[in-house]
Amino acid sequence: MALKGGWAGTILRVDLSTEQITRESTEKYSRYIGGMGIGYKVMWDEVPQGTHPFAEENRIIFGVGPLTGTGAMCSGRTNITSLLPSNPFHGVSDSHMGGHFAVEMKYAGYDAVIIQGKAKRPVWLRIVDQDVTLEDASVFWGDGTFNTIAGITAIMGKSSQVAAIGQAGEHQVNLSVIRTGASHSAGGHGGVMGSKNLKAIGVMGTGSVKIAGDRNAWHKLNKDTFAIVGANNQHVVPSTPQAWAEYHDPSSRWTSQKGLFWGAAPYPIETGEVRPEEVNKIGYRTMKAIKDLGPAGEKYTVRMGGCASCPVRCHSHLHVPELEAYGVSPNVANTCMGFFSPNGVMKGYKVAGKTNDEANVIGRSMGAQIADDYGVWCNYGQLGRDFFWAIDHGYLEKVLPRDEYNSLPLDKIEKGDISFFQDFYRRIAFKEGELATLGEGAWYVAKKWGFGEDYWSYKGNKLWTKLGYPVHHSNESDGVVGGVISSMFNRDAQCHTHQNFLFSGLPTNILKEVAAEHWGAEAIDEVANYTPANQAKAKFTKWSIVRNVLHDSLTLCNWMWPMTVSPLKDRNYRGDTGLEAKFFSMATGFKVSEAELDESAERIFTLHRALTAKQMKSSNLRRDHDQLTGWQFDMDPDKEPFTKGTIKLDRDDYDTALTLFYREMGWDEETGIPTRAQLTRLNLEDVADELERLGLLTA
Amino acid sequence: MSETQSQLLNQKITRRDFLKYTGISAIGATTMSWLLPGCTSKDIKVFETADGMIIHESARCTGCLVCEATCSVGNDGKASQVTARIKVSQNFAYGPKGVRGDWVNGPGEMGNFTLVADTCRQCEQPACALACPENAIFEHEGTGAREVDPEKCVGCGTCVRACPWGIPTLDPETNVSTKCILCHGYTACVKDCPTGALQYVSWEDAIQKYKEHFQV
Numbered sequence: 001m002a003l004k005g006g007w008a009g010t011i012l013r014v015d016l017s018t019e020q021i022t023r024e025s026t027e028k029y030s031r032y033i034g035g036m037g038i039g040y041k042v043m044w045d046e047v048p049q050g051t052h053p054f055a056e057e058n059r060i061i062f063g064v065g066p067l068t069g070t071g072a073m074c075s076g077r078t079n080i081t082s083l084l085p086s087n088p089f090h091g092v093s094d095s096h097m098g099g100h101f102a103v104e105m106k107y108a109g110y111d112a113v114i115i116q117g118k119a120k121r122p123v124w125l126r127i128v129d130q131d132v133t134l135e136d137a138s139v140f141w142g143d144g145t146f147n148t149i150a151g152i153t154a155i156m157g158k159s160s161q162v163a164a165i166g167q168a169g170e171h172q173v174n175l176s177v178i179r180t181g182a183s184h185s186a187g188g189h190g191g192v193m194g195s196k197n198l199k200a201i202g203v204m205g206t207g208s209v210k211i212a213g214d215r216n217a218w219h220k221l222n223k224d225t226f227a228i229v230g231a232n233n234q235h236v237v238p239s240t241p242q243a244w245a246e247y248h249d250p251s252s253r254w255t256s257q258k259g260l261f262w263g264a265a266p267y268p269i270e271t272g273e274v275r276p277e278e279v280n281k282i283g284y285r286t287m288k289a290i291k292d293l294g295p296a297g298e299k300y301t302v303r304m305g306g307c308a309s310c311p312v313r314c315h316s317h318l319h320v321p322e323l324e325a326y327g328v329s330p331n332v333a334n335t336c337m338g339f340f341s342p343n344g345v346m347k348g349y350k351v352a353g354k355t356n357d358e359a360n361v362i363g364r365s366m367g368a369q370i371a372d373d374y375g376v377w378c379n380y381g382q383l384g385r386d387f388f389w390a391i392d393h394g395y396l397e398k399v400l401p402r403d404e405y406n407s408l409p410l411d412k413i414e415k416g417d418i419s420f421f422q423d424f425y426r427r428i429a430f431k432e433g434e435l436a437t438l439g440e441g442a443w444y445v446a447k448k449w450g451f452g453e454d455y456w457s458y459k460g461n462k463l464w465t466k467l468g469y470p471v472h473h474s475n476e477s478d479g480v481v482g483g484v485i486s487s488m489f490n491r492d493a494q495c496h497t498h499q500n501f502l503f504s505g506l507p508t509n510i511l512k513e514v515a516a517e518h519w520g521a522e523a524i525d526e527v528a529n530y531t532p533a534n535q536a537k538a539k540f541t542k543w544s545i546v547r548n549v550l551h552d553s554l555t556l557c558n559w560m561w562p563m564t565v566s567p568l569k570d571r572n573y574r575g576d577t578g579l580e581a582k583f584f585s586m587a588t589g590f591k592v593s594e595a596e597l598d599e600s601a602e603r604i605f606t607l608h609r610a611l612t613a614k615q616m617k618s619s620n621l622r623r624d625h626d627q628l629t630g631w632q633f634d635m636d637p638d639k640e641p642f643t644k645g646t647i648k649l650d651r652d653d654y655d656t657a658l659t660l661f662y663r664e665m666g667w668d669e670e671t672g673i674p675t676r677a678q679l680t681r682l683n684l685e686d687v688a689d690e691l692e693r694l695g696l697l698t699a
Numbered sequence: 700m701s702e703t704q705s706q707l708l709n710q711k712i713t714r715r716d717f718l719k720y721t722g723i724s725a726i727g728a729t730t731m732s733w734l735l736p737g738c739t740s741k742d743i744k745v746f747e748t749a750d751g752m753i754i755h756e757s758a759r760c761t762g763c764l765v766c767e768a769t770c771s772v773g774n775d776g777k778a779s780q781v782t783a784r785i786k787v788s789q790n791f792a793y794g795p796k797g798v799r800g801d802w803v804n805g806p807g808e809m810g811n812f813t814l815v816a817d818t819c820r821q822c823e824q825p826a827c828a829l830a831c832p833e834n835a836i837f838e839h840e841g842t843g844a845r846e847v848d849p850e851k852c853v854g855c856g857t858c859v860r861a862c863p864w865g866i867p868t869l870d871p872e873t874n875v876s877t878k879c880i881l882c883h884g885y886t887a888c889v890k891d892c893p894t895g896a897l898q899y900v901s902w903e904d905a906i907q908k909y910k911e912h913f914q915v
Contacts, residue, residue, distance in 0.1 A: 071768025158797035208779035215776045311893030317812045336742035
């Protein structure tokens with residue numbers, strides 16, 4: 001099947017051991033769409049069972065999809081697939097980054113870059129269209145991500161985009177990132193690059209992405225999507241009461257309002273009220289600084305930023321002059337956990353002459369900037385929680401050698417002195433001493449430092465399973481729906497499909513109507529007043545995961561997609577869940593329906609499940625993978641599950657939810673392993689054969 | 700701005716509609732000559748002044764590059780940063796001069812966040828057109844935009860080298876030069892810009908806007 005549009009058509013393979021650089025057609029992978037799908041297929045075909053993430057045999061795949069670089073709304077994401085070092089059985093996983101690296105890769109002519117082997121010395125990969133070379137990285141080895149990216153850009157040219165690791169990745173710290181642009185980080189796989197002696201990838205493309213369909217129809221489709229998009233996380237109502245809006249929700253990220261400014265812009269720029277039809281103001285809707293940093297974020301905001309082809313800007317670009325006193329750049333960009341995770345490491349900040357609100361901005365910016373430069377990943381905030389568990393329960397003093405413990409400036413935490421970040425993140429990134437165990441991930445920390453059962457079952461630690469990853473929109477999001485979603489991955493779930501819909505800001509009665517139209521009555525409930533598992537919830541669970549996988553394969557931003565609802569009263573607040581299929585069909589020229597595209601994503605996620613079984617050597621993923629830590633069932637002791645005001649789950653009900661979900665997915669209802677019948681239906685017969693050969697196929 | 704021009708800029712019009720407005724008043728060249736460094740060829744070739752130009756307000760630009768994708772898909776049927784006639788990405792990361800010693804405090808998303816776009820001025824004495832050995836760059840009779848005739852273009856790249864802002868671009872896949880044609884009056888990049896950082900204004904208004912923080 002010849003590829004007509006959307007896909008670049010070529011996959012680049014770089015073997016660092018032999019220094020061979022080869023190309024292959026994307027056609028082999030077209031049933032796996034792109035991004036995540038290509039990544040899983042490569043991992044299944046090429047990485048032997050039991051491979052260690054830092055072994056030469058492991059692959060790391062930078063994947064983009066048929067919509068990346070087309071200009072389709074919010075299509076600037078890069079999907080990175082590899083074995084995950086912080087996972088105890090090294091399950092396959094994905095990390096993702098936004099920015100402009102992905103589109104540059106497409107314009108250079110590649111749908112994916114597969115990296116294998118290990119270089120004899122530190123190298124970086126230079127990609128300029130068809131000219132691909134391995135370059136000496138000795139001058140960059142040992143440096144942080146900011147200088148590395150600047151240095152490689154200076155060599156390649158100002159239009160290049162670079163993804164790099166910091167010292168954490170070099171030292172094969174399990175919790176490390178790959179960073180691109182001012183503020184885009186893919187958490188979890190930095191150490192894999194480090195293990196391969198690959199410091200960075202620089203890419204510059206002068207090509208294009210063809211649109212197979214009519215250009216005017218394409219433009220109209222994009223404009224129509226502009227009309228139904230909301231703010232960040234697809235929040236579709238404003239955060240404050242506004243005359244044009246029927247509803248508002250204080251927690252909405254549609255923050256634009258009169259009197260709210262980009263306060264540090266060259267001249268103050270008011271976000272103002274932004275009505276849905278005002279296409280040329282969408283970029284003012286989300287002023288994330290006041291969500292991530294508090295009210296003082298306003299005066300430090302230069303502008304908002306984000307990814308290629310996204311009108312909704314979710315990265316705050318700040319000028320924080322106070323940071324210069326610490327030798328840190330005053331220009332800081334980040335969003336969400338980049339700003340939140342430092343709060344786990346320090347619980348309060350004090351800066352002379354500054355209010356607490358201002359000190360909060362300065363402290364979070366400092367933490368974000370230093371963690372980004374060293375390339376340390378927070379494991380969705382778990383790094384800080386583990387640190388404080390170790391302090392508060394006396395472990396730290398016990399497990400650290402006395403000299404090391406005495407050298408820790410813990411008094412700075414007490415004083416709120418933000419220079420603590422420099423000391424803390426350096427020790428993690430350079431694997432200095434016993435403290436660096438924190439950088440290996442929760443499972444390893446608990447094992448090495450002897451954390452007891454109380455660590456896992458304490459609600460405040462937010463650990464979702466004993467595999468060592470925390471909640472990421474779990475039981476707070478429609479009870480067992482979010483619960484099962486969070487159990488299906490090999491790291492924090494990173495799924496926002498359900499979250500975007502449930503917390504769009506619309507009243508529950510409207511959301512229930514929309515949910516009933518898609519998945520059946522009783523798919524959702526009023527927040528924190530959840531009902532038991534049922535088939536509609538199982539369908540909603542499956543759809544949420546399938547769309548997440550679809551977005552990471554196309555690639556579209558799952559922080560914005562799907563457009564299940566819209567801000568438009570005249571559409572009865574309905575969005576359009578068929579948009580992904582429309583974009584795909586028009587870009588590639590292969591006309592597919594919404595259901596057909598979902599089935600492709602179902603294939604990808606089923607392959608993920610098979611990969612998990614294979615790597616865990618488990619013929620019972622229900623027992624070995626999908627179990628929770630306990631607090632989810634034991635929290636709120638004075639409340640019963642399914643009562644108002646609690647997100648407490650019930651053990652039997654969670655089991656039922658798993659069974660219903662397995663049934664929807666066509667997996668063995670006892671073991672959660674995909675059945676041969678389902679694998680055959682999805683054209684994955686070879687996967688069924690391999691599982692059977694390994695003794696893991698149970699039905 | 701004249702009433703006619705105001706109507707043009709504020710309402711949705713089709714390309715066919717726009718052709719009705721052929722011959723909108725040209726603006727004196729001498730008034731604008733200070734805006735046109737680089738367009739100093741002494742060759743005499745008379746070009747009617749274009750009706751207007753696209754200008755960029757740096758402080759409002761968030762670097763999403765929606766403008767570039769809209770431009771290249773609309774004009775070429777393919778998305779490309781290189782052929783996009785509005786050029787933000789070429790200065791995106793570290794500013795127009797690339798990585799400098801003090802890049803932390805310099806322009807660009809990796810510096811102090813100042814984004815600098817290059818836009819076509821539709822010069823009164825267009826260096827691209829004056830330099831073209833094939834006379835392939837002509838003035839569109841509807842908008843006055845300077846356009847490349849793909850039949851005449853031989854892909855020599857003279858226009859690319861002549862333009863001080865790097866607007867004409869040889870499409871690496873066709874070896875034909877392209878440049879901003881104001882979408883024959885539709886100006887898709889302006890219409891799609893999510894922050895209103897781009898505007899299509901008359902030359903008269905460009906002077907005023909320039910004084911009001913716009914980059915021309």
